[in-house]
Amino acid sequence: MGKKVHDESDGNKTSNPKPVACLECVKPIQVFKRDEIKRGDHIKFHGRIYDHHAIVVDRIPSNDKDHKVTVEIVHASNTTAGAMYCCLRPFSSIAKLVRETKQINLKKMKVMVYKYSDTIFHFSPERIVERANTERSNPGFKYNLFNNNCEHFATHCVTGESLSLQVGKIRMIKRLFVNQGFQGISDEVLRNKILNEKGMLCTPCFLRNKQLLSVAKKPITSKDDLNIGDIITYKYYRCWHSAVVIDIKPHDSSLECKIAHYAFRGLHKHRKIREDTFRIPFNGTVKVTDFSNTKYTVYAQEEVVKRARRKLGEKRYVHFSNDSSHFARWCKLELY
Ligand SMILES: [Zn+2]
Structure with missing residues (x-):
């Protein structure tokens, strides 16, 4: 808390302890729409054999379909993964860091954007772009640090340190x-x-x-206990499950709601965000998360509903920190 996240200078970095990135400090989120990719983002192209990392230094404005995006990226091309993307000889010395324009169809290519949380130091987007461009115009600058790793180049631009994001951890x-x-x-x-x-x-x-997770959950026992934009929690296939309430029709002893949530399709399968009708009886089995009197900033009710609706139909890969409650919190809180 109170940590300075967007530092504009490199400062006296040598005195800082080396940052440790855990699974949640830096989280890859798959993107499906153009406006989910921004200047200064660390992005990853998911490959069959290798993943490739890059820094977005510009996004070209476009009126094309939502899932098509043109970006300027800077990336380390002389790595094994980079070579596959650039058709260069592996470890060739022709181009180390390249800036190029890339057209991406997000329906055909799996692209992730890394979200850096406030638990790890990271530069502002403007500064990240500047760092990526500077590195490129000074070929060989600190290059041995990167150890021919495109991931290290990207994390170095964002955090000032070369990090391994350890995808293998998810399997563990x-x-x-x-x-x-x-x-x-x-x-x-x-x-x-x-x-x-x-x-x-x-x-x-x-x-x-x-x-x-310690924010209070109140049992719903009357129609006044719930508003649109609220997060509800209940047992679903014997597991705790969260959903966002997007519409409410009150009845005598229950509420008939429209909810947005991750539909259950099994542990190792994809889940899809969809709209369903859900009846809430006034017996307290369904609870509502109460963010009043907490430090969290919540979006206005209508905005929460809008955010939830915008994600309907989206598939996300099963990720332990990207489940039903994560989706609900994303809609509700100005956290992500
Ligand atoms: Zn962490």
């Missing part, structure tokens, strides 16, 4: 939770604790999650 976590079954995984408080104990979640991220 799956193994960790296999014996716990659905319930273990759906209990976010428990999951948060185990991940921290096993060293996969850094302490600032653990504490941030813990605080977020």
Whole structure:
């Protein structure tokens, strides 16, 4: 808390401890629409053999379809992955850092944007662009630091340090939770604790999650307990499940709601964000998260509904920190 995130200068970085990026400090989120990619973003192209990382230094304005985007990127091309994207000889010395224009069809190509949380130092988007361009115009500048790794180049532009984002961790976590079954995984408080104990979640991220998960949930027992834009939690296939309320029709002993949520399609399958009708009885089995009297900034009711509606139909890859409650919080809170 109170940490300076957008530092405009490189400052006295040598005295800072080396940042440790845990699974949640830096999180890849798949993008589906043009406006989800911005100047200064660290993006990843998902490849069959290699993933390739780059910094977006510009996005070209366009009136084309939503899923088509043209970006200027700077990336390390003389890596094995870079060579596959640029048709260069692997480890060739022709071009190390290149700036190029790339047209992307987000329906055909899987592209992720890395979200850097406030638990890790990162520069402002403007500064990241500047850093990427400067590195490029000074070929060889600190280049040995990158160790021929396109991921290191991108994280260096964003944080000032070369980080390995360790995709393998996700597989380890799956193994960790296999014996716990659905319930273990759906209990976010428990999951948060185990991940921290096993060293996969850094302490600032653990504490941030813990605080977020401790926000009070009130049982719904009358029609006055719920508004549109609220997050509800209930048991769904014996797991705790969260949804965003987008419409309410009151009845005598229940509320007939339209909700937006991740539809359940099995642990290892994709889930899809969809709209469903859901009846809430006034017996307290369904709870509403109460963000009043907390430090969190919430969007206005109508804005929450709009945000939820905009995501309908989207598929996200199953990721342990990208589940039904994550979607609901994304709609509600000015956090992400
Ligand atoms: Zn962390």
